[in-house]
Amino acid sequence: MFHEITPPMQERMQYLEEVDSRDRTDGTEMPKRLRQIPPETGRFIALLAANCPKGEFIEIGTSAGYSSLWISLALKNRKDRFRTYEISTEKVALARDTFSLSGVSDRIELIEGDFLQKYTGIIEIAFCFLDCEKHLYEKCFDIVAERLVSGGMVVADNATNHFEFIKGMILKAENDQRFDCVTVPIGKGEFICRRK
Numbered sequence: 410m411f412h413e414i415t416p417p418m419q420e421r422m423q424y425l426e427e428v429d430s431r432d433r434t435d436g437t438e439m440p441k442r443l444r445q446i447p448p449e450t451g452r453f454i455a456l457l458a459a460n461c462p463k464g465e466f467i468e469i470g471t472s473a474g475y476s477s478l479w480i481s482l483a484l485k486n487r488k489d490r491f492r493t494y495e496i497s498t499e500k501v502a503l504a505r506d507t508f509s510l511s512g513v514s515d516r517i518e519l520i521e522g523d524f525l526q527k528y529t530g531i532i533e534i535a536f537c538f539l540d541c542e543k544h545l546y547e548k549c550f551d552i553v554a555e556r557l558v559s560g561g562m563v564v565a566d567n568a569t570n571h572f573e574f575i576k577g578m579i580l581k582a583e584n585d586q587r588f589d590c591v592t593v594p595i596g597k598g599e600f601i602c603r604r605k
């Protein structure tokens with residue numbers, strides 16, 4: 410999968426990594442910052458996604474499409490649908506450029522708007538990357554958890570650096586007999602919740 414990253418995708422990934430790293434030090438205000446996952450988290454979620462059963466792939470919180478590119482690698486030889494949701498119009502425009510420049514527009518459906526209002530129509534989720542505002546995690550999780558297919562998983566970012574903000578969701582998932590869960594200390598911490 411990773412050996413098949415095309416030069417245009419590699420170039421766009423590098424560009425976004427540079428913008429993201431600059432954002433964190435040059436005083437760019439929070440709503441404009443890309444707030445991306447680091448590359449090792451990208452590799453990790455792509456490997457997880459590639460091993461998920463048949464079903465829909467979704468991402469909540471696209472930003473400029475960096476994490477979506479990693480997930481798209483898992484879909485290269487699969488027919489499953491991948492929908493990514495982003496509320497900011499400015500970020501949607503960046504993500505559209507990302508997908509077009511990287512040659513993956515046909516593999517990714519970019520949905521502008523609030524996931525909590527736009528999720529209708531998703532029925533059987535095989536993989537969900539949850540990476541929006543932390544106070545929304547539990548609400549998003551409730552929607553996704555009910556629609557997970559057997560063997561499907563939710564992967565939530567910021568499980569270690571923002572544990573306090575999302576522990577409600579984590580404890581709820583861990584105490585639910587339908588799921589097996591673990592937090593992996595990669596990047597900012599990935600909480601994995603798999604439906605039995």
Ligand SMILES: C[S@@+](CC[C@H](N)C(=O)[O-])C[C@H]1O[C@@H](n2cnc3c(N)ncnc32)[C@H](O)[C@@H]1O
Pocket residue numbers: 443444445446469470471472473474475476477494495496497500522523524525540541542545
């Ligand atoms: C941490 S960033 C996502 C980074 C991206 N996953 C990556 O690693 O490249 C969070 C994004 O979620 C978006 N967002 C926040 N609330 C949302 C909502 N209710 N629905 C959809 N997107 C939302 C924000 O605008 C922001 O771009």
